[in-house]
Amino acid sequence: MNAAVEEENGSTLSRVTCGWKKPHLPLESVLRYWRDVHSPAISRRAGLYEYRHGQFDALRDDVFAPTKAIDYHCPRPEQLMWLSDVRYFDDKGLAAFGESPNAAVRAHLLADIDILVDKSTTYRAVGRNAWTYKDETKNPAPAGRPAAPTYSIFFRQRAATPGTAGGGEAAFRECVRSLAARWSAMAGVQRLRLSVFDVPDMEAERKAGYPIKTHPLEQQYQALIDLGLEEGVDTGTLISATEADSLCMHVAAIHAYPVASLFTFVRGGRPTLIGLRGYPAYRAIQEFNATGQTQPALLEWMYGPVAGRPSTGS
Numbered sequence: 001m002n003a004a005v006e007e008e009n010g011s012t013l014s015r016v017t018c019g020w021k022k023p024h025l026p027l028e029s030v031l032r033y034w035r036d037v038h039s040p041a042i043s044r045r046a047g048l049y050e051y052r053h054g055q056f057d058a059l060r061d062d063v064f065a066p067t068k069a070i071d072y073h074c075p076r077p078e079q080l081m082w083l084s085d086v087r088y089f090d091d092k093g094l095a096a097f098g099e100s101p102n103a104a105v106r107a108h109l110l111a112d113i114d115i116l117v118d119k120s121t122t123y124r125a126v127g128r129n130a131w132t133y134k135d136e137t138k139n140p141a142p143a144g145r146p147a148a149p150t151y152s153i154f155f156r157q158r159a160a161t162p163g164t165a166g167g168g169e170a171a172f173r174e175c176v177r178s179l180a181a182r183w184s185a186m187a188g189v190q191r192l193r194l195s196v197f198d199v200p201d202m203e204a205e206r207k208a209g210y211p212i213k214t215h216p217l218e219q220q221y222q223a224l225i226d227l228g229l230e231e232g233v234d235t236g237t238l239i240s241a242t243e244a245d246s247l248c249m250h251v252a253a254i255h256a257y258p259v260a261s262l263f264t265f266v267r268g269g270r271p272t273l274i275g276l277r278g279y280p281a282y283r284a285i286q287e288f289n290a291t292g293q294t295q296p297a298l299l300e301w302m303y304g305p306v307a308g309r310p311s312t313g314s
Contacts, residue, residue: 004140005132007268008193010312011049011087013094014130016195016224018083018154019120019213027081030116031055034082035263036278038112042086043265043275044306047096050087051266051275054152056080056257063151063256065236069248071156074255078219083152085195087130089269089312113211121215122205123197123224129173132193133184137228141264143274143282148190148231150262155223156253168250169222175250176223183227183238191228197221221255269312276303 021030061072088094180194265275274282299307
């Protein structure tokens with residue numbers, strides 16, 4: 001395990017939120033607002049360990065070798081458009097996040113959900129259920145379009161009532177863990193992170209002040225794999241026909257979304273440059289190699305103590 005993976009796995013819980021926009025809003029405008037307005041504001045909240053936001057291209061149902069056993073297709077109106085992975089070092093971090101900032105300001109931040117979001121579900125993953133197996137990208141805090149093919153791959157459990165007690169859930173979880181372990185050992189796989197979701201807790205979301213816009217049960221997912229590949233990897237080899245026959249006992253659907261852009265707003269408890277200054281400023285600074293604009297003294301002068309927040313954990 002390299003240092004970047006070890007740091008990422010310092011988080012003991014995460015909340016993965018994904019959804020789609022209101023139908024009348026231009027997607028490009030929504031994604032730009034999420035990147036340049038909403039996310040830099042969220043990155044200043046207390047308690048965060050890591051905060052990544054991904055924007056998706058249209059789902060691809062041809063990533064894996066064809067099979068009738070598993071559903072790779074999703075109707076266009078039901079396809080996800082983005083994902084926010086908000087991670088906390090521990091329960092204290094989550095509690096601090098929930099109290100930050102004060103209630104009046106939180107209400108202004110959460111108003112963005114009512115403005116932009118049609119449907120959105122937040123999934124919680126705890127301990128080893130949120131785990132990075134591998135990262136050889138040499139880019140622990142990506143910002144912008146991935147340099148190599150990157151996918152967010154969502155899994156839907158075969159059981160009719162996901163999340164209930166019994167062998168169905170346990171077998172499904174073991175199935176996706178085995179798949180994640182096998183993929184992470186394959187040549188050409190640069191990054192793999194698995195999130196195995198708890199059943200969404202709507203009451204907890206309501207108490208936190210979030211507008212409830214959750215997907216119907218049949219549209220919810222039970223696991224996610226973040227997958228980064230080297231150029232030229234044949235994704236059709238990731239799931240063989242024989243393996244599909246085995247997977248389909250526990251997995252009803254696998255939906256693969258190409259990641260168009262990926263932004264890291266908080267890393268190790270500290271806001272990144274895009275978390276403080278926004279992505280357009282980040283791009284301009286990179287273009288001119290304006291290192292003075294990245295110095296801690298200047299950033300603390302501009303943004304206050306949040307710019308000098310110490311790293312979380314060890």
